[in-house]
Amino acid sequence: MFYETVIISFIVGILSLFAIGVQKNNLHALILTDLLECSLLCIIAAVGTDLAEALILPGLVVSMAEILAIAEVLVVREKVRGKKLNDFKINFDLEILRTSPLFISIILVIYGAILSGFTGGAVIASGLLYYFFCKRVLGENIINRVKWVGICGFSGIAWSLWIVGFLGFYLFPKYWLVFLLFAGLGLVIKVCSKLGLLGMAE
Amino acid sequence: MDIEKKVGIVCLIIGMLSFILMFITNGLISYLFYILFVPNILYGVGIFIVPKTRRKKLGKIPFRGY
Amino acid sequence: MIDGGIFGIVPFGDIIFKYSMFSTIGFVIAITFTILVYLTKPEKQLEAQKFGEDKLIDIPLHELKNRRYMAIVCGIATAGAMLTQDIFDFALFLTLVGIANIGIVSAVKREHVLNASFQYGLTSIIATLPLFGASALILAKTGTLSILELHHLNKNLLFEKILYGLGMAGETGVAPYYAAKAEMFRAPGSPYILMIHLSSLLLIVRTVEILLTI
Amino acid sequence: MDFNEFFYLINLTVYAFLIGSLLLGLHRKIMAKIQLRPGPPIIQYLLHTLKFYFKEITFPITAGNPLYIFMPILQIIVWLSALILAVKLESSLLIIIGLYVLQKIVEHGCGLSSGSPYGKLGGVRSVFSAAAEIPLFAVVSTVYIVTNSLIISDIVSYQQIHGPLILKLPISAFAFFILLVSKAPNSPFGIVKGKDIVSGYLTEHFGLLAGLIYIGDAIAYFVLLWLFIAIFLGISNIFLALPFMILITFIISIINGLTPLLAPHHSVMLQITIAIVVLLDLLHRVIFL
Structure with a gap:
């Protein structure tokens, strides 16, 4: 399966290159580069070893950072050009937006807390994100209620907890279980708060 | 003392x-x-033996000068 | 023999730093320039106008601080790329330098510069495909990513090397891709712009060394 | 380091500077003779350097210090280290290519830090002409594939057994020779210092700083000529290499005297064409040999 995956990924990459070349709109070109990133991740994943799994994460982070940076450049350029960016005004008035978010987010948060670690953080964060997005679509302002900076600091402290757990692993191998719990707790709080911040970003 | 002389002393x-x-x-x-020695000495000695400029507006050079 | 003799190897777990003559010189150059960039105030740029006198451009402080920070990140990433002994790490450093390059230029509020940096950013995203793809293929073929190991293996890696070189060319913006990058250099603020050029040149030389070694 | 070694290094530096500047003077003389002018004396370059070194100066207020002052110093640092690494230690070729690449930083930095529009144009053109480096890397790779080493002393000793490399690698030697041509003054590839942008990156560097840059240029010319002779002809002794240096200067000045300055994109396209030819040569050697 390795060769098939790699060949198909390359074909997808080349096709998306063609698409980018044809594309005149800058925003569409930027979105199409994301397709390229996906084929890149497929190539790494095709190797299928532990090392490859470890390599996917930095590759993903780097590509996301690059796309974010370029999107920022695009926004600044449009501002410099003097164009007014039109707001996203569609009336979403669905009943499910009022009833579901609390229930689903609580379930996801509890499930994430049981999982713990990186995955648990991601699950909790998806619950929080769902809650925040639903509230924002309905027009409620969450940023005033929750302090952005406070959550940032909280996330930083949790990160240092993770580091302590990590160091303790090397320094006191006897008490590995304690430090494992330390690291798991730190990681779950860090990831969920960091990702949850996305929901409050302007 | 201007910044060039200061850099010269350094x-x-x-x-x-x-x-x-x-x-x-x-x-x-x-x-x-040795590689650091030669150019630094060349500049440091040179900046103190060049004659003082007789230009009226210091820094505003004639060519396209501001 | 490529790099003129090895002085020593510092292993941090799986991250290995090698101090050969080549890498030490590159490291020293990158660090020196980073310090210099920190010390230097940017020049005041004279822009030739179509009509009338030349215009003297001042750069506000907040824009300057951002750019200096990005330039320092760029310098440190370059210095790290000089020493690392892992193909994947090197690719990560390359992309980090690419992001830092965009960051240095994107604080300039001028349309042509932003346009150029957008085009360069697209190129650098596209170039990550051959870069990371090549390192993944090398991993699949040989089972290792360490340059020191790959040096002894003697496998035929021609296709991967070509892909890796292509990725490097896109990421640093050399010959076929430089059109957007040269436009970026017209932004005011000399020391920071210089850092873009320095990092790309040093990384090209280092890539050639890696491609000859493995 | 003891005093003997110190005096050896000083002698080597002065020798490189004198020979380089005399060869550049000779270059100018031959070009003048080709264009049916009497031309300046051969020691003119040396006199220029001394004149600039003792001239009064004032620094432009647009300049970004200390980068503005550091660049000429860096020029000498780069070429002194190239001189020591190449001639004295006969170390790795790749390091010297890396130092050659730093020359671009000097050109770019000189142009940018002065704040002059002409200097900036010169700097941007120096970025454009970075295409000249690709054949260089291809040359390095080709030499490595043939000799299995990049240490200059190994390359020289390889040639003592197998004969000079210029017969085995004519295309690479040609590409390296084009590099020498582009480094010489008044060359068709000299878009960085073209007279259409006054004097390119050197526009705002005058007086003492120009003197320092001239010293660096003279050493650079010597080192590059020595490198060509050592890699492709196999002669590493600096005294035995002297007649070849004069011969190569003669050829370069004939080429420079007879050709006009190319437009920037023509120059870059020509260099990329050469790069493609050398890369094809490299690919051929990798696959079939």
Whole structure:
């Protein structure tokens, strides 16, 4: 399966290159580069070893950072050009937006807390994100209620907890279980708060 | 004293230091100090022996000058 | 023999730093320039106008601080790329330098510069495909990513090397891709712009060394 | 380092500077003779350097210090280290290519830090002409594939057994020779210092700083000529290499005297064409040999 995956990924990459070349709109070109990133991740994943799994994460982070940076450049350029960016005004008035978010987010948060670690953080964060997005679509302002900076600091402290757990692993191998719990707790709080911040970003 | 003279003094100090360190150290590091020694001394000595400028507006050079 | 003799190897777990003559010189150059960039105030740029006198451009402080920070990140990433002994790490450093390059230029509020940096950013995203793809293929073929190991293996890696070189060319913006990058250099603020050029040149030389070694 | 070694290094530096500047003077003389002018004396370059070194100066207020002052110093640092690494230690070729690449930083930095529009144009053109480096890397790779080493002393000793490399690698030697041509003054590839942008990156560097840059240029010319002779002809002794240096200077000045300055994109396209030819040569050697 390795060769098939790699060949198909390359074909997808080349096709998306063609698409980018044809594309005149800058925003569409930027979105199409994301397709390229996906084929890149497929190539790494095709190797299928532990090392490859470890390599996917930095590759993903780097590509996301690059796309974010370029999107920022695009926004600044449009501002410099003097164009007014039109707001996203569609009336979403669905009943499910009022009833579901609390229930689903609580379930996801509890499930994430049981999982713990990186995955648990991601699950909790998806619950929080769902809650925040639903509230924002309905027009409620969450940023005033929750302090952005406070959550940032909280996330930083949790990160240092993770580091302590990590160091303790090397320094006191006897008490590995304690430090494992330390690291798991730190990681779950860090990831969920960091990702949850996305929901409050302007 | 303008910034060029200040840089000249710094260059002289770096040049002297590397001249001393050049003889203390051995191998590649002494070559490194030699490489630092020559241009710094050249600039440091040069900036103090060039004649004082007679231009009225200092810094505003004639060519396309601001 | 490529790099003129090894002085020593510092292993941090799986991250290995090698101090050969080549890498030490590159490291020293990158660090020196980073310090210099920190010290230097940017020049005041004279822009030739179509009509009338030349215009003297001042750069506000907040824009300057951002750019200096990005330039320092760029310098440190370059210095790290000089020393690392892992193909994947090197690719990560390359992309980090690419992001830092965009960051240095994107604080300039001028349309042509932003346009150029957008085009360069697209190129650098596209170039990550051959870069990371090549390192993944090398991993699949040989089972290792360490340059020191790959040096002894003697496998035929021609296709991967070509892909890796292509990725490097896109990421640093050399010959076929430089059109957007040269436009970026017209932004005011000399020391920071210089850092873009320095990092790309040093990384090209280092890539050639890696491609000859493995 | 003891005093003997110190005096050896000083002698080597002065020798490189004198020979380089005399060869550049000779270059100018031959070009003048080709264009049916009497031309300046051969020691003119040396006199220029001394004149600039003792001239009054004032620094432009647009300049970004200390980068503005550091660049000429860096020029000498780069070429002195190239001189020591190449001639004295006969170390790795790749390091010297890396130092050659730093020359571009000097050109770019000189142009940018002065704040002059002409200097900036010169700097941007130096970025454009970075295409000249690709054949260089291809040359390095080709030499490595043939000799299995990049240490200059190994390359020289390889040639003592197998004969000069210029017969085995004519295309690479040609590409390296084009590099020498582009480094010489008044060359068709000299878009960085073209007279259409006054004097390119050197526009705002005058007086003492120009003197320092001239010293660096003279050493650079010597080192590059020595490198060509050592890699492709196999002669590493600096005294035995002297007649070949004069011969190569003669050829370069004939080429420079007879050709006009190319437009920037023509120059870059020509260099990329050469790069493609050398890369094809490299690919051929990798696959079939």
